[in-house]
Structures are given as C-alpha cells and as structure tokens.
Amino acid sequence: MALERQEPAAQPRPAVAPAHTDWLSHRLQVRGPAQQVAAFRAQAAGAGLIPWHLDLDRMEEDFFLRLVASPGHGRRLSLDGARLLAAELRDAVARRHALAVARVGRSIACPFDLHALVPVPEAVLRLGPDHPDGLEWLAAHWGTTQALRHVSIETATAARRPRSAEDAVFAVSFWSADWTPWPALATVRNRWPGLRFDVAPRYEPA
Numbered sequence: 001m002a003l004e005r006q007e008p009a010a011q012p013r014p015a016v017a018p019a020h021t022d023w024l025s026h027r028l029q030v031r032g033p034a035q036q037v038a039a040f041r042a043q044a045a046g047a048g049l050i051p052w053h054l055d056l057d058r059m060e061e062d063f064f065l066r067l068v069a070s071p072g073h074g075r076r077l078s079l080d081g082a083r084l085l086a087a088e089l090r091d092a093v094a095r096r097h098a099l100a101v102a103r104v105g106r107s108i109a110c111p112f113d114l115h116a117l118v119p120v121p122e123a124v125l126r127l128g129p130d131h132p133d134g135l136e137w138l139a140a141h142w143g144t145t146q147a148l149r150h151v152s153i154e155t156a157t158a159a160r161r162p163r164s165a166e167d168a169v170f171a172v173s174f175w176s177a178d179w180t181p182w183p184a185l186a187t188v189r190n191r192w193p194g195l196r197f198d199v200a201p202r203y204e205p206a
Contacts, residue, residue, distance in 0.1 A: 021146070023177060024180065025175050025202040026201050027154065027173050028173075028174070028199045029170070029199075030196070030197055031168070031169050031195065032167065032194050032195035032196060034167060034168035040170065041111070041170050044111065044113060046108060046113030047100075047105075047107040047109065047115075048148065049101075051104045051115075052128055053127075054093070054097055054129075059090055060086050060090035063086035063089045063090065064082050111151055111152070111172055113147075114142050114144075114147065114181060114184050144180075150174060154171040154172060173202075185197055
C-alpha cells in the first residue's frame with residue numbers, strides 16, 4: 001500500500017522586528033573634502049520619515065473592533081456609536097498622515113534621513129508599515145525597521161576638527177530601532193568613496 005506524501009506544514013515567518021523596540025543612541029561623523037561634505041549634507045537632509053501607504057479601510061475596521069470589544073467599566077458604545085467614532089479616528093489619522101507625507105521631498109528638517117539617502121521603493125511603500133515584506137526590505141537595506149529618531153547636528157569639538165582647511169566634518173547624533181543601520185551606511189560609503197564615515201553606538205541612559 002503506497003503512502004501518500006504529505007507536504008510539510010508551512011512554518012510561520014520569523015518576525016523581523018522585535019515585539020518591543022529597543023532604541024539605540026549613535027554618533028556619526030563624516031569627514032572629507034569640504035565640497036564633498038557639503039554635497040553629502042545636502043543629499044542627507046530630508047523629512048525624517050517613511051511615506052508609507054496606509055490601509056485606512058482596515059484601520060477603521062480595527063478601530064471599530066477594538067471599540068466594541070473594549071471591556072470598559074462604564075457604559076459601552078453602541079454599534080452605531082462605535083462606527084461613528086471609528087470613522088472619526090480614521091479621518092484624523094488620514095489628515096495627520098497626509099500632512100506628514102507632504103513634507104517628503106520638501107522638508108530638510110532632519111539632517112540625516114535614511115529615506116533621502118537610501119529611498120524605500122514605491123512598491124515597498126504600498127505594502128504599509130506592518131507588512132512582513134516591507135519590514136524585511138528595511139532590515140536588509142537599512143539595518144533598522146523604522147525611521148531614525150532624535151536626529152540632530154552635533155557641534156564640532158576639538159576632537160572633530162578637520163585636519164586641514166580643505167577638509168570638513170559633519171557630525172550627527174540619532175537613535176535607531178534595535179540595530180545600527182549598517183546596510184544603509186555601507187550603501188552610502190560606496191556612493192561617497194571620498195568621504196570617511198565613523199559611527200559608534202552610545203550605550204547610555206535615554
């Protein structure tokens with residue numbers, strides 16, 4: 001009697017991003033010819049966010065389900081009330097997200113923006129911020145699964161002074177989610193061979 005071959009059960013994909021984000025502080029120094037450093041600074045500046053496409057319909061439904069399932073101690077919302085509030089929350093998220101995305105390509109408020117240096121492809125952006133394929137792209141190409149936070153220019157100190165009048169130093173501090181963005185920095189180094197990039201995590205209290 002021939003035994004039927006059974007296909008192995010599909011294994012769940014391992015999570016790329018940990019359940020609880022650990023934000024790590026870093027200092028980055030970019031050294032090199034003044035003209036190249038200035039050009040790099042101009043390219044690195046951006047809005048400091050990832051312009052994801054949001055599935056607002058799914059988001060509204062999630063809001064509704066959470067509202068009707070809430071075990072609150074007071075009076076619960078009616079189904080109609082939950083629907084109305086979920087729609088209002090959706091509209092608020094849509095307005096805020098549209099304002100943020102409109103800054104991409106126009107704002108230079110963030111002095112070291114990974115999306116400005118290693119842009120996330122449009123096909124990946126359409127997946128949304130929670131899609132496993134989108135997170136895998138970020139992990140592979142950035143080394144971190146979220147935009148950098150608290151990015152600021154550091155004032156030059158004696159230790160960071162350029163070696164000559166023709167040289168310049170650009171120093172920034174930032175926080176990255178869970179890991180140092182090594183893949184993004186490797187891409188940037190390859191594109192700017194005339195510059196030296198030194199990055200170091202800072203293990204100190206937030």
